[in-house]
């Protein structure tokens with residue numbers, strides 16, 4: 001994952017959430033709701049990759065098309081390269097699409 005202060009590699013189990021995998025590796029990413037609702041934990045895929053967001057309360061096809069992922073409730077389904085700390089960008093994207101953008 002591409003963090004503001006550099007790149008780190010982590011392992012996440014198939015049924016684990018990416019946020020929790022990062023936490024287990026000593027990386028504390030932003031989060032509030034841990035339910036896939038508030039967008040605080042947002043990241044963005046760099047390149048291709050697949051994330052299962054079925055545990056997220058609110059996640060739209062438009063989010064997926066734009067590469068945004070919710071790390072608190074996202075489960076990896078492929079190798080991933082994710083830029084973290086994308087809450088502002090995802091909220092702005094949601095506003096542009098007239099979709100819910102909590103805390104924006």
Ligand code: FES
Nearest residue numbers: 032034037039072
């Ligand atoms: S912490 Fe709220 S959406 Fe992930």
